[in-house]
Amino acid sequence: DRCTVVPLLAALHDAGLLSTAQLSRGFEKLVLAWEDLQLDVPGAPGLLVSLLSSRVGLFDRSLFARLPEELLVKVCAELPASVVQRTIRSHLEELTAFKVEMTSKVEHDLLRTGNPDGLAHWLREECKPAFHHEVVVAACLSSFNGQPMADAFWMSCFDTPGLRAEKSRLVLEALVQLSQDQLLSETDIQIGFSRVLGIVTADLESNFKGEDLTHLVALLRAAVEKELLAAQFLKIARRLRFGGSMGVEALRTAQRQTPLHSRRVWGTGDLRQMRTEMHDTIEEYFDSRSTEELAQVLEELHLSAKEQVTFLRKLLVAGMERKETEAVLFAVQELLGFCWSEQEVEGAFHELRDIEGDLVLDFPDCRECTGRLVRAAVDQGLLKASYLAVDATTHV
Numbered sequence: 001d002r003c004t005v006v007p008l009l010a011a012l013h014d015a016g017l018l019s020t021a022q023l024s025r026g027f028e029k030l031v032l033a034w035e036d037l038q039l040d041v042p043g044a045p046g047l048l049v050s051l052l053s054s055r056v057g058l059f060d061r062s063l064f065a066r067l068p069e070e071l072l073v074k075v076c077a078e079l080p081a082s083v084v085q086r087t088i089r090s091h092l093e094e095l096t097a098f099k100v101e102m103t104s105k106v107e108h109d110l111l112r113t114g115n116p117d118g119l120a121h122w123l124r125e126e127c128k129p130a131f132h133h134e135v136v137v138a139a140c141l142s143s144f145n146g147q148p149m150a151d152a153f154w155m156s157c158f159d160t161p162g163l164r165a166e167k168s169r170l171v172l173e174a175l176v177q178l179s180q181d182q183l184l185s186e187t188d189i190q191i192g193f194s195r196v197l198g199i200v201t202a203d204l205e206s207n208f209k210g211e212d213l214t215h216l217v218a219l220l221r222a223a224v225e226k227e228l229l230a231a232q233f234l235k236i237a238r239r240l241r242f243g244g245s246m247g248v249e250a251l252r253t254a255q256r257q258t259p260l261h262s263r264r265v266w267g268t269g270d271l272r273q274m275r276t277e278m279h280d281t282i283e284e285y286f287d288s289r290s291t292e293e294l295a296q297v298l299e300e301l302h303l304s305a306k307e308q309v310t311f312l313r314k315l316l317v318a319g320m321e322r323k324e325t326e327a328v329l330f331a332v333q334e335l336l337g338f339c340w341s342e343q344e345v346e347g348a349f350h351e352l353r354d355i356e357g358d359l360v361l362d363f364p365d366c367r368e369c370t371g372r373l374v375r376a377a378v379d380q381g382l383l384k385a386s387y388l389a390v391d392a393t394t395h396v
Contacts, residue, residue, distance in 0.1 A: 020060070027059055028194055029240045029241075029242065030048055031067065031068065032198040035202075038074075043078075046075050046079075048067075049072075052064045065091070069092065072092050075088060076092060094128075098126065098128055098131045099131075099134055101122070102119075102134060102135060105118060105122050106119065106139050110170065110174055111142060111152065111171075112152045116173075116177050119135070119178070120177070120178060120181055123178070123183050132185070133189075133192040133195070135188070136175060136184065136193065136196070137195045140192065140196045140219060141199065141200075142167065142171065143164060144215055148163060168218065168219055172223055175223075176227075176228050179228060190233055193220070193233065194242050196219075197242045197243035201246035201247045201250070204246045220250060225258060234251050234258075237251055238251040238300070239300075252299075278310070279314075281301070282311075286324065294331060294335065294339075295335055298311070298335075309347040310348075312340060312345060313348040315328055315348075316352055319373075320369040320373060325373050328373075329377060332377075333381075345377075345382055346387065349383065375388065
């Protein structure tokens with residue numbers, strides 16, 4: 001299977017149908033799930049590492065330095081004595097030493113003093129940028145500890161939830177500063193947060209704590225609000241289901257709590273992209289017939305009221321053209337009050353009537369189909385009965 005999949009992915013990448021970023025995100029998804037994968041594929045850790053080989057040539061080899069320590073320990077233990085094993089062991093020793101000292105810097109310098117300068121100075125001296133995503137992981141995870149440190153008096157002024165919130169604020173401000181000082185790249189931040197999602201949600205699966213899930217959401221929300229983490233990350237991580245069902249729940253909630261950042265502002269330059277998104281969403285609905293999936297995508301698009309009306313109108317037209325009006329009206333009915341209002345539904349039918357003259361060129365029986373659709377919508381309570389009278393007087 002690998003001999004088939006790898007060349008296929010390479011061909012899609014060479015053809016411009018799959019970007020380097022998309023390949024990297026897909027690989028990260030596998031990395032986050034490596035422990036689950038090995039239940040079905042015992043050799044999964046080694047196979048993941050082998051994908052980064054120059055002989056495969058599919059992924060950037062720099063991703064090797066960003067693999068989780070636990071995964072590399074597993075691979076190293078399974079390898080026979082060889083140059084490859086010695087290389088991985090040497091890398092592990094370097095990574096472990098970095099993490100031990102870095103964790104100490106985060107806990108005793110950053111959190112004790114509230115100042116990131118000592119950590120920043122140490123990172124410059126160490127000069128190991130390939131490990132800097134570990135700073136994001138350690139810093140974010142440290143904020144989950146609501147117990148005060150003995151040598152940090154300021155922590156005793158807070159209760160557990162308050163201390164978590166204050167640590168989160170300090171940590172995110174420090175990460176913002178490190179990013180501005182070019183000690184953290186966008187890749188470091190995104191890989192760091194994806195690992196945090198994986199670690200926290202794995203713990204929640206075995207020992208659920210509502211306060212941990214709440215804190216994870218607050219951390220993601222604040223990171224987006226401080227523009228440390230791109231809102232696009234929430235959308236992509238959610239679609240790839242980083243962190244499994246718990247991760248999806250946290251990401252969905254964080255999206256809902258950051259509407260100004262997650263909302264797409266469609267300017268003239270993005271009009272074509274918006275049309276493409278609408279078209280693809282409608283095609284996906286007719287393929288899956290899942291209103292839950294449709295609702296999720298619409299939520300991610302964050303369309304304005306006017307754009308929502310346009311989307312509804314396009315959905316109605318697609319249903320008539322496909323002779324699948326029942327499926328269309330079912331979606332409209334199911335998502336009424338959640339994705340759109342009665343006014344937006346009525347607005348979509350108004351728009352539909354307004355463009356009939358354009359549609360009739362490619363869709364000769366458009367007027368008759370629209371009339372039947374209007375009557376069916378009234379029968380299902382999507383339109384008021386009075387709409388029929390108005391529709392009859394304005395369209396003969």
